[in-house]
Amino acid sequence: MVIATKTNEIAAWSLIVSPWKDEKATMPTMNIIQAVNDALHLEMKRNDKIIVLGEDVGKFGGVFRATSGLSETFGDDRVIDTPLSEEGIIGTAIGMALYGLRPVPEIQFSDFIFPAFDQIVNELAKFRYRSGGQYPCPVVIRTPYGGGIRGGHYHSQSPEALFIHTPGLKVITPSNPVDAKGLLLSAMRQNDPVIFLEPKRIYRASKGDVSKEDYTTPIGKAAIVQEGTDCTLITYGAMVSVALEAAQQTDVSIEVIDLRTLLPFDIETVIASVTKTNRAMVLHEAPKTCGFGAELIASIQERALDQLHAPILRVCGFDTPFPYTLEFEYLPNADRVLSCVHEIMEW
Amino acid sequence: MQQVLDHKGALCQDAKMPDLSDKELLRLFDTMLHVRVMDERMLRLQRQGRLGFYMTSLGEEATHLAVQPLTQEDCLFPSYRETGALFWRGLTNEDYINQLYGNRKDPIKGRQMPVHHSSKEKNIVSISSPVGTQIPQAVGAAMAGRKQGRAAMVFFGEGTSSTGSFHVGCNFAAVMKAPVVFICRNNGWAISVPKHKQTASETFAQKAIAYGMPGILVDGNDILAVVAAAQEAVAHAKAGKGPTLIELKTYRMGGHSSSDDPSVYRDEAEVTEWESADPVNRFHAYLKNKKLLTDDQETKMRDAHVKNITEAQNIADKEPPPEVETLFDDVFEEMPWHLKEQQAWLLQQKRTKSPHGH
Incomplete structure (x- = not known):
């Protein structure tokens, strides 16, 4: 299924934050797609065990163009257009990983990942454990997730909690091109299965000065993308730009944490920030009930209840299927973040 | 249906013989006996309450030895009823029984139910309970080894042919010309559901036609026919000609597992009917006619398995569970x-x- 690649993206992110601007002169500006593509090119060149497979990833270069040029450079044996079956893509990738390759399958939209759910949850996540450590399974599943592109139920969902809840998987969500490249390179160089969720809403809108060089961004380390003293706002993926947009519009000093890795998440950075600000909120576009925010809040109150001056609130997607026409009523935005911030501050 | 031995163990006319030395013939027979003795012993342990669960292969022992043409480097994706394939690969009685106990010496550290063995050293991929997941995985493994001249073999029961994984695996393999051999062990029953409720096709082998690969129907209780078909399919795969689906027609003489009671859902007469096709008896008669095996030798083989299994079991009995950490x-x-x-x-x-x- 191909959705128009010209999407209704948020333009704010690249205007608001550019933490790497000092190095701009020597670095090309890339969007997230280009950064992902650059990481794939770099790692495929460096390691001939890397295999890209999926629907339309070959000559076409993927419906979002993330695998553009790989087939021409590395050939059909390493960039495989598979038959149309997510179960087949992931099952095949697992078999490859068991026998020494490092597959990086693409699932075209994370909404289409569910035919492969059994392979991911019962197989990929459990292979190392169930074999007593004999069979590691280093597969990095790249998949675009999230709403805001007029995609309806099946091109908009945020399924991260399902994978975070599955022991044995690492879950990573970059919010910008610099991290996208660094995190993807890290993911391809470690030996555990990874669900790499790419925020498609800002695939092109989020731009950054990305080094052409080889660099990695550590898994399990959050980034404080804006320092603040009054309230900690914990978020990830496409919602980082919403958080920053909100933070620009208020006098409340908000500390914005971009988790970057959701499992294992950076509890130290979160607790240190909450200990400083004494207030916290969570922002994600996935549905609220049993969303990742619930886990974050539980973890904070277990460790820092006595530091809190107010309850930890959430701005999330609603517990409805993802809507089509009303998707911008569904999605969290800066206004809702601010209303939540004010509620916390006035507690 | 391809057959080499009739029910009395005599050679069929114009049969396609496998390429096997006398030594290999005896090893095949010995492995079938090994499975039979192990199953008898372990089922008894389960009935005594000393094992949580067990699955036997009575009547299906020949199907396991479709692995014969594989080298140790070729990939093996078993399901949970191919004990003979594991022994052929060199899994020891100790490793086998320690896994059933889930004790401190269990190679998989007590992580899975009995009969979910795994040994990277012996190149036996970890087994999972949901059926069919191993099929597309075997295709990936075959793709990974293609350049090195490796093939993969994957086992599953006929009930598994109803899953999406079967379809996906066959389709991917045929499209990619993956060097993989699909072994469909058609034992007539998926727990309580008979073959005619799994498929409206006359055979499982014929499903291969739709995928664009060869499908072969073989008498799965005829060890020589099983090995001959497997040898041909592995050679086909290694020659770069792609996958083959082999249906091994056999019969599950026992229950699905130690938790099952087949008398509830099937006629005992059906079981009795299959007794004359017993794979061990047929092969035994053939080897005796060929003067490769005497009754005395068979007794010695059997006794050796009993002794070795008893020793391994005694060690496993004393082993504590894995450390809690x-x-x-x-x-x-x-x-x-x-x-x-x-x-x-x-x-x-x-x-x-x-x-x-x-």
Whole structure:
């Protein structure tokens, strides 16, 4: 299924934050797609065990163009257009990983990942454990997730909690091109299965000065993308730009944490920030009930209840299927973040 | 249906003989006996309440030995009823029985139910309970080894042919010309569901036609026919000609597992009918006619298995369960903070004794 690649993206992110601007002169500006593509090119060149497979990833270069040029450079044996079956893509990738390759399958939209759910949850996540450590399974599943592109139920969902809840998987969500490249390179160089969720809403809108060089961004380390003293706002993926947009519009000093890795998440950075600000909120576009925010809040109150001056609130997607026409009523935005911030501050 | 031996163990006319030395013929027979003795012993242990669960292969022993043409480097994706394939690969009685016990010497550290063996050293991929998941995985493994001249073989029951995984695996393999051999062990029953409720096709082998690969129907109780078909399919795969689907027609003489009671859903007469096709008896008659085996030798083989299995079982009996802290190992390569935290917490708690006697 191909959705128009010209999407209704948020333009704010690249205007608001550019933490790497000092190095701009020597670095090309890339969007997230280009950064992902650059990481794939770099790692495929460096390691001939890397295999890209999926629907339309070959000559076409993927419906979002993330695998553009790989087939021409590395050939059909390493960039495989598979038959149309997510179960087949992931099952095949697992078999490859068991026998020494490092597959990086693409699932075209994370909404289409569910035919492969059994392979991911019962197989990929459990292979190392169930074999007593004999069979590691280093597969990095790249998949675009999230709403805001007029995609309806099946091109908009945020399924991260399902994978975070599955022991044995690492879950990573970059919010910008610099991290996208660094995190993807890290993911391809470690030996555990990874669900790499790419925020498609800002695939092109989020731009950054990305080094052409080889660099990695550590898994399990959050980034404080804006320092603040009054309230900690914990978020990830496409919602980082919403958080920053909100933070620009208020006098409340908000500390914005971009988790970057959701499992294992950076509890130290979160607790240190909450200990400083004494207030916290969570922002994600996935549905609220049993969303990742619930886990974050539980973890904070277990460790820092006595530091809190107010309850930890959430701005999330609603517990409805993802809507089509009303998707911008569904999605969290800066206004809702601010209303939540004010509620916390006035507690 | 391809056949080499008739029910009396005599050669059929114009049969396609496998390429096997006398020594290999005897090893095949010995492995079938090994499975039979192991199954008898382990089912008895289960009935005595000393094993939680077991699955036997009575009547299906010949199907396991479709692995014969594989080299040790070729990939093997078994399901949970191919004990003979594991022994052929060199899995020891100790490793086999320690896994059933889930004790401290279990190669998979007590992580799975009995009969879910795995040995990287012997190149036996970890077994899973949901059926069919191993099929597309075997295709991936075959693709990974293609350049090195490796093939893969994957086993599954006829019920599994109803899953999406079967379809996906066959289709991917045929499209990619993956060097893989699909072994459909058609034993007539998927727990309580008979063959005619799984498919409206006359055979499982004929499903191969739709995928664009060869499909071969073989008498699965005829070890020589099984090996001949497997040899041809493995050679076909290694010659770059792609996958083959082999249906091995056999019969599950026992229950699906130790928890099953087939008398509830099938006619005992059907079981009796299959007794004349017993794969061990047929092969035994053939080897005797060929003067390769005497009754005395067979007794010695059997006694040796009984002795070795008893010794391994005695060791397994004494072995304690895995250390409690190992519960958290191998979830990831390195233990992340949240697992360390949970591990530390568990170690502070009072130890819990399993009501199942582990």
